[in-house]
Ligand SMILES: Cc1ncc(C[n+]2csc(CCOP(=O)(O)OP(=O)(O)O)c2C)c(N)n1
């Protein structure tokens with residue numbers, strides 16, 4: 001069909017045309033009255049619809065799908081409660097800059113503002129947790145608005161964009177022509193970095209005896225892991241990453257320092273605390289990363305490359321700010337570094353590398369084996385058995401941190417976690433989204449007993465669509481991370497963190513039509529993992545772990561990064 | 568870090584919800600708005616918003632960046648220096664007892680204000696000017712008894 005040919009279409013049909021033109025072949029959603037016309041039209045297309053069991057799950061699934069596929073995730077929900085149920089998912093995608101388009105139904109335009117049945121002002125509610133949002137009030141505007149929504153979601157610093165579509169708009173027939181690519185005069189992300197600024201970086205590298213690269217989610221979003229790896233190797237600079245940046249640089253590379261931050265490795269945090277040059281790429285200096293900002297990298301010149309100018313100098317003063325796309329910046333840096341004069345300085349850096357190795361040997365990530373199952377042991381074996389190739393999603397809490405510490409990522413798009421919002425209930429629906437995006441791969445949700453119950457209903461979704469996601473529950477019968485804070489900072493007053501009353505997860509899995517397995521002793525860990533991971537079904541593995549194990553190292557909130565509590 | 572007063576002027580899409588995005592950004596990020604002025608420009612599709620805020624140097628840098636990031640903000644400038652003009656208007660309802668009427672009229676005259684309503688015991692005065700002028704006339708009229716006052720907040724342009 002010619003693009004510029006005019007046709008008479010309903011709003012719902014226009015939506016389908018735009019979805020197809022954006023290459024959308026899968027959406028996650030849940031129907032209702034306000035979107036019944038859209039669902040009717042959807043059934044006539046070959047777009048795959050995954051029926052979730054709660055709209056929060058739809059957004060997390062679209063988020064997981066986006067991260068695993070590198071494209072934009074889409075969800076479709078009804079007005080009122082359907083829309084409000086998406087808010088947590090949207091906030092999580094917003095904090096992590098994930099491209100998701102959320103389509104919400106709305107009451108008919110003539111009822112808007114009347115407190116109509118299932119009416120909420122979802123545009124008002126989500127204004128501060130979307131990159132942008134729209135209420136479509138004119139059927140003529142629908143096509144252009146939708147095109148713009150997709151463009152905004154994926155371009156610049158990506159993020160969720162919501163389009164609220166009143167029921168009558170979906171039914172109105174209007175002339176349709178495929179809109180041109182969006183071109184907004186008020187939205188022009190800066191992709192090309194300033195070359196002068198990049199030259200300054202090269203000069204700093206030529207002079208630095210103790211450099212560190214700090215990579216974040218921006219490297220993954222801009223698909224520049226290859227460029228980052230080349231850059232670090234050429235410039236001989238060790239690399240740390242934020243939780244969101246895990247996989248941006250190979251975890252098996254000798255230059256890898258491990259994760260930075262509150263539960264970062266000793267050597268990563270010490271390296272940042274002692275470096276003389278910190279090259280931050282695609283990060284936003286979250287407080288969980290910096291610790292006390294005044295003592296963050298106190299002796300370092302800081303270079304910050306990011307596509308979002310608001311991230312630069314928000315929390316941390318910077319010597320060389322660079323606004324631009326990480327990939328383009330790294331590409332140019334790689335060209336420039338070839339001509340840089342590094343011979344001498346790299347010799348001088350030997351002392352720095354020696355110090356870093358000592359930090360690694362004196363305080364490696366470690367734990368003590370006990371009679372009970374240690375959570376770290378479970379993740380270590382998960383890593384070994386899957387040869388580090390699984391796509392890992394996580395819930396939130398200790399489980400998330402152990403996953404980040406003990407599973408090592410060589411590639412981007414393999415660690416999918418709710419970093420900025422820290423949203424319990426993320427992992428299972430995100431795993432579903434990732435599995436839909438990458439059907440041939442092994443997808444594992446590393447979960448806590450608390451978090452898994454926040455979106456456990458999505459097990460039904462996984463089973464319905466034969467999605468063989470694996471859930472590894474590190475079951476400590478506690479809201480463990482909160483309990484850890486209570487133990488360390490509140491004199492062990494375990495106020496309301498004991499979860500003694502959870503369902504029998506094995507029976508629960510079976511009730512949903514999934515496979516349930518349990519390990520209660522260390523020697524059962526490997527057999528259960530083997531059996532579970534080899535199954536072609538949706539599987540829950542309940543590992544009853546040491547109840548009061550803590551995540552270490554730990555930088556207490558607000559303390560300097562180098563002042564860690566150790567095992 | 569000391570806070571200073573800053574005047575920001577921006578062109579925005581004249582669409583529902585845009586003002587709310589701008590204002591929401593201030594409240595959501597913990598910045599205060601001292602005054603706010605919004606109206607259509609010569610192009611009915613575009614409005615001008617003028618905001619007066621107090622912020623530290625890094626605070627105002629962050630506010631500017633965040634405002635620029637809003638999709639509906641077309642152009643933003645911080646207004647300051649001799650190349651800019653700033654004005655505000657006030658309507659002042661002042662008590663005017665017999666013995667004070669002449670004095671009030673003299674003050675209004677000096678400030679090039681206008682009397683736009685007269686009653687047996689009050690005037691309503693219209694006055695425009697920069698911030699300094701406004702506080703000067705308000706201070707002079709205070710002893711007479713200002714019953715109510717309505718100010719527009721600053722509007723600004725570059726010359
Ligand atoms: C939706 C939500 N509510 C509350 C919290 C606060 N919180 C952070 S970690 C945590 C404990 C999670 O418990 P569990 O899933 O069992 O994980 P564990 O720490 O025990 O591994 C809680 C309650 C949160 N992050 N998200």
Ligand SMILES: [Mg+2]
Nearest residue numbers: 448449478480
């Ligand atoms: Mg737990």
